[in-house]
Amino acid sequence: MSIATACANIALVKYWGKRDAVLNLPERGSLSLTLDALRTYTSVEKFSGNSDELIIDDQPQSGKALKRVTEFLDLVRAEAKTTERARVISKTTFPLAAGLASSASGFAALAVAAAAEYGLKLSAAELSALARRGSGSAARSIFGGLVRMDAGKKADGSDAVARPLFSREEYLQGVTFDQLAPFGAVIAVADAGAKEVGSTDGMEATKQTSPYHSAWLDQVDRDLAEAERLIRDGTFSELAEIVEGSCLAMHADAMAARPGIIYFKPVTLWAIDRVRELRKNFLHTMFTVDAGPHVVAFTVPEHMQKVAKALSEHPQIKQVITSRAGEGAHLIERMP
Ligand code: DP6
Numbered sequence: 001m002s003i004a005t006a007c008a009n010i011a012l013v014k015y016w017g018k019r020d021a022v023l024n025l026p027e028r029g030s031l032s033l034t035l036d037a038l039r040t041y042t043s044v045e046k047f048s049g050n051s052d053e054l055i056i057d058d059q060p061q062s063g064k065a066l067k068r069v070t071e072f073l074d075l076v077r078a079e080a081k082t083t084e085r086a087r088v089i090s091k092t093t094f095p096l097a098a099g100l101a102s103s104a105s106g107f108a109a110l111a112v113a114a115a116a117e118y119g120l121k122l123s124a125a126e127l128s129a130l131a132r133r134g135s136g137s138a139a140r141s142i143f144g145g146l147v148r149m150d151a152g153k154k155a156d157g158s159d160a161v162a163r164p165l166f167s168r169e170e171y172l173q174g175v176t177f178d179q180l181a182p183f184g185a186v187i188a189v190a191d192a193g194a195k196e197v198g199s200t201d202g203m204e205a206t207k208q209t210s211p212y213h214s215a216w217l218d219q220v221d222r223d224l225a226e227a228e229r230l231i232r233d234g235t236f237s238e239l240a241e242i243v244e245g246s247c248l249a250m251h252a253d254a255m256a257a258r259p260g261i262i263y264f265k266p267v268t269l270w271a272i273d274r275v276r277e278l279r280k281n282f283l284h285t286m287f288t289v290d291a292g293p294h295v296v297a298f299t300v301p302e303h304m305q306k307v308a309k310a311l312s313e314h315p316q317i318k319q320v321i322t323s324r325a326g327e328g329a330h331l332i333e334r335m336p
Contacts (some may be wrong), residue, residue, distance in 0.1 A: 001045040002116035003335055006108035008038035008094070008101035008138045010185060010288060010296045012243045013223045014250040016034075016216065018206045023157040024132050027207075030149045030326030031165070031227055033183050033298065041091040041107035041335055044073075044113040053087040059134030072107065072134045073114055074315040080118035088114075091335070092327065094321060095189065099258075101292060107134025108141035108329040128161040129331070144327035146223075146231065164264055164328075165228065167286075184301050186323045188311040190267045190293040190316035199291040200286045201259050202254055211260040216253040220246070238285035240279060243298065245287040254291075263291050267316040271295035274310055283307060 030037035047053075053071045054061040061069075071084055093101055111131040115122050122130065124142055132139035140147040140162040154158030160312065197205070207213055223246045230239040254261040268289060275287040275297050285299040285307045301309045304322050312320045 001043050002113045003041065003332050004109045004116070004329055005039060005041045005332050006105045006106040006112065006114035006138075006141045006146070006218045006329035007034045007036055008040070009137060010035045010101060010187075010298075010328075011137070011140075011246075012146075012239075012288065012298065012325065013150065013220065013227050013246045014288075015136055016250045016253060017213065018136070018203060019151070020155075021159075021204065024134075024136055025157045025160045026136050026149065026151050028217055029151045029224050030137075030220075031224060032137070032147050032149070033185065033328040034141060034147060035142045035187075035323040037094065037321050038100060038102075038105060038187070039093045039326070040090060040102070040109045041092075041332070042088060042109035043335055044110070044117040045087045046084045046117055047087050049085045049087075052085050052108065055087075055089045057091055066132065067233065068134070068320065072110060073276045074132055075130065076114045076118050076120065079120055082118065084118075086114070087115065087313065099185065100189070100292075101137060101290065103135035103143045105139040107131050110134060110140070111142070113228045114232065124328075125161045125163070128163075131157060131329075132160060135211035138325060142329050145180070145325050148228070165231065166226055172237050182303050183298050184305060184322065186297040186299060186308045186311055187321040187323065188271050188297065188317045188325040189319040190265060190271075190295070192293040193267045195224070196308035197261050197263075197291070202257075202263075202280070202291050205261065206257045207252050210253050210256040212253045212256045214332050216249055219249050223249075236284045238288070243286045243288060243317065249267070251289065263289065264291060265293040265316075267314055268293045270296055270314055271297075271311055271317070274313075275307075278307060278310055 009032040011032040013031040017027040019025045019027045054066045082190045108131045128139045128142040146165040147161040172192045283303045
């Protein structure tokens, strides 16, 4: 049996649109922070059954969820030249039903555990490319801290992989992990039911029908370059402008699809407003929103509790999760 853990990540500069839906290649790059509190543990064990088995948080899965995992394991098995089935057991430390980036930690942990169980010796970049086949954002969860995903140019997708934003040389020059990833996040989980349009379908519909999509793609390149520069050399509020801008531009693109896709709920706008108010009052915080109603407020560890308290003051925020930056996906000895 092989066991791995991976943390989910939340993007500061968003991924919204694929250049190849089969290989799951993004149209543009993205930039994210891996988050320690949103964690998945996954074990993979080969066995002599006729089909794979999947258990998530003690619930046996069938249908769509199992099919997605079997298709992913088929990629690993093809590489390992075997047809042997596997039992996959997965546990998350955060509410799955909330639709919080669980595919990112889920497929990153599955990639690492399955590659080990089937005896594949993959580099971190190869693991990232493998995780991407499960979910685009999972490619980023192979790495810890701030992570840059490249869109790549190759048709086979081998260069559509993530990498840590800061190089090994920068780490070796004595820059500590805390200096490189001074961020944490407060995740305000809205009480708003299951999401209506998943990100895979939402981004495809946006690409096909939104008149703003090409403007969005041009903006991503500018935002990536600017965000990278500001993380090294800028102020928190300069970075906030780019991060919030990327989120709002992504949602504007989705809203302009026909029919329009609206992930925001009233509580989402309330939380966005609150984050901006806190920043005016000198707290380091900036918001982002994925393909759902929940608001994630990036912040610094010193301001985390104040931001969390402010965001919990709405009856429709059912849970507030605080998190430091997390580490990359890796193998572990046993299931916790
Ligand atoms: C809004 O990675 O969930 O969270 O590749 O189809 O699995 P698939 O999509 P997914 O999309 C994430 C979209 C996003 C923005 C982001 O994380 O960059």
